Every structure is written in structure tokens, then in C-alpha cells.
Amino acid sequence: MERVRVALLGCGSVGSQVAAALAAGSESVHELSARAGATIELVGVAVRDASTPREGVDDELLTTDAEGLVTRADVVVELIGGLEPARSLLLKAFEHGASVVTGNKALLAAHGRELHAAADAAGVDLYFEAAVAGAIPIIRPLRESLAGDRVERVLGIVNGTTNFVLDEMDSRGASFDDAVSRAQELGYAEADPTADVDGWDAAAKAAILATLAFHTPVTLDDVHREGIRGVSAEDVAAAREAGAVVKLLAVAERTTGQDDDGAAFEGVQARVHPVLLSRDHPLASVRGAYNAVFVEAAGAGDLMFYGQGAGGRPTASAVLGDLVTLARHRQDGSQGPRVLGHADLPVLPTDAVRTRYQVRLVVADRPGVLAAVAQAFAAHGVSIETVRQRPSVAGALAGDGGVASLVVVTHTAADAALAGCVADLSELDAVASVASVLRVEGDS
């Protein structure tokens, strides 16, 4: 069997698991080689400090010279994360004719176009199953299995930390802060949970999913992003009462824009924000830190991919799967399907985002209030789908008709129209407060 030299960059949570699986003489590397039809040989592990021994890794493989290591490999496995030096190292790998496996979503969301073009130009592969939803096969299904279909929309729970936090709020009635603390105790959330809680991690993944689904380069800057800091225990409780659940979704969809002359054209959109989702939707059943991606395709219909989106061992599973495939490709001189396809559809801006909304209002419980509220929606061309009214206990105690909670769900509306409507509602005498505004996905 031919030899495939593998350079591993980074030996952290994921890298250490990959290194262990590739240990010389191990049963696992023997098995992986048999599957690849080539002898997979780990030729070096780039680390920051080569004097620290790593369990299960031969000391002689450790090096701080990542650049030099890259030039001695047929496949480079990048698991250091971040933009630099990861980007330069990948470009160097392609220059030297090496293929690359990476789990680096931040890098792909920022520089995907450049990296895919460099891989294409060198006639080698860039595989990245680990970059979205960890162990869950979703990149390959989109890139390969669904290459014969037309993907219309992708909805993903692609961040385990935020799903855990929202699930704690839903199932245990926890406050946002308590749920984040618990996620930190359990090791899901970082000490600085910003990347997860504010939706940055999910937005990078949304850009990657949109790029693949629509054969169109989509970057992090193109993604409309809202995190979950604004989701209150009351929002989650109200959702529960309405048979819904609050989830942070990454959404990538085909949609239509309008040019200056009013003519419709096809475009794509990627966004990350909390949504109200009916408990009947398959994604509503994704609990704890689990991930799932729901794909709507013209031919296949609805598909759902579910599993562990993070963790060293599960993520290494995706990395090793890519490695076996790339080793095989090097044997037979083949490459995977191109990522940057023909389509290059326009990416529609944030103000073109159109979703359904749920607006929760605290209103005076007296005649004419509903009409005034309905008028504010009508004035902005926002069509109401349902209205629910609940008497408020506090209101009943207050007497004088008291206050009521009014929950309005709209049909699809533009961001700007909804914002105008909310501004007008806050000005109405009868409206004590606009308690929350949440987007709605699924049928509820």
C-alpha cells in the first residue's frame, strides 16, 4: 500500500483525539489505513510547546515548526482554530500539493472563497465535516449526497451551548443567567460565553451551510445575527403555554429580492436568531447540548440530521472520516465535488429578512384596545395571523378592567415593517409595554 503522510496541526480537545487514533502501530490506524487503501502515517504534530509531553503521542512527533511540517505532508489536518496562522498554513499546504481536513468554522466563514479556490487551483481537496455540527454528517450530505437535488432551506440547531441554555429555561424554568452558569459548570460554555450566546459560532456555521446548500459564497459578514441574551424566562414560559419552544436557529434559505424596478430575482439569505418553534416541529425535540440540522429539498423532501455537535471524541470522528476519504482520493487521483459552484446567487441584505413574528404586549383591558392594536399592524402592512388574550393576575388585582397580555402572531413581514409597527405600538396609550418580539418558524 502507498504511504499517506499526515501532518496534525494542534493537539487540543479534538487534535489529541485524532493523534491517539493515528498512533503508530495502533489497531485504529491499521483499520483506518485498510479503509483508505493506503498506509496512513502521522509524520508530525504541531504544538505551541513541544517540551510538554502529550499522552498517547510520541514525543518525537511534536514540533513547534508548523510551517515546516506542512511541507512534509500529503494531508494536513488543521485543528488549531482561529484565522491566523491557520489561513496561511492551509494556503501553504495547497501550494505544496497537500489536501486539507479542518474543523475551523471561523476560518471557513471568513476566508472560504479564497481557500476553496486555492484547493481547486492545486487540484486537491479541502474537507471540513467537523466545522458544522461536530460529529453529525451534514457537510458531506449537502456537498455529495444532495448534489442531485435542489436545497430550498436549511434550519439548524448548530450550537450546543445555547441549546442547552434554552432547554434549561424551558424544562426547569431556569433564568438565563442560571442556565448559563450551569452550562459553564458542565463544561459546555466557555468562561467567556460570547461566541456561543451572541450567536457568532452559529453564524459562522450558517455561512458554511448556505455556501454549500446554494453553491454560492456566503461569509460571516453576510449573516444576520441575533443571540439569546434577550430571551427571558417569561418568553420561554409564554412559548410553552402556546405549545411552542424557543430555539436558536441558523437559517439558510433561497428567497426572492426585488430590484429597483420592482422585478423579482432569486437570492439567498443566512441568519441566526432565536425563534419560536411549534413543539410539533422535529427540531423542537432536540434537547440539551445536542445539535440537529433540518434540510428541506425539492426532491428529497424533509431530512433531519441529529447528534453530538461538539466534544473531542465526537468531533474527531468527523475529522477521521474526512481523512480516510482524502487518503483514498490521493490513491486514485480523484477529488470531491467542488464547493464554489456555478450559482453565485446574490446574498440578500438584512433588511430583506422576512419572517413571521410573535409580539407580546401588555395592554389595558378595555373596549377599543384590540382595534387600536390591529390598526398599528395594518398601518405598516403587517398582516395578523392570530391573536390570543390572557387576563393578567396583576391586572385583575388592579381592578378597573386591569391589564391583559395580548399575543399577536403575524404572517410573514419585513423586518423594517415590523420595527415600525412596534415603535407605533409602544406609543399607544392602551399599550403598557411591548414585552417581547420573537420570530416564528414552523407551523404555529
Ligand SMILES: NC(=O)c1ccc[n+]([C@@H]2O[C@H](COP(=O)([O-])OP(=O)(O)OC[C@H]3O[C@@H](n4cnc5c(N)ncnc54)[C@H](O)[C@@H]3O)[C@@H](O)[C@H]2O)c1
Ligand atoms: N471542541 C469541539 O467540540 C469542536 C467542535 C467542532 C469544531 N471544533 C473546531 O476544531 C478546532 C480545534 O478545536 P479544539 O476544541 O480542539 O480547540 P483547543 O483550543 O482545545 O485546541 C487548539 C490547540 O491548538 C494549539 N495551537 C494554537 N495555535 C497554534 C499554533 N500556531 N501552532 C500549534 N498549535 C497551536 C493550542 O495550544 C491548542 O492546544 C477549532 O477550529 C474548533 O472550532 C471544535
Ligand SMILES: N[C@@H](CCO)C(=O)O
Ligand atoms: N461552542 C460550540 C462547540 C463547537 O462548535 C457549541 O456550543 O456547540
Ligand code: NA
Ligand atoms: Na459535521
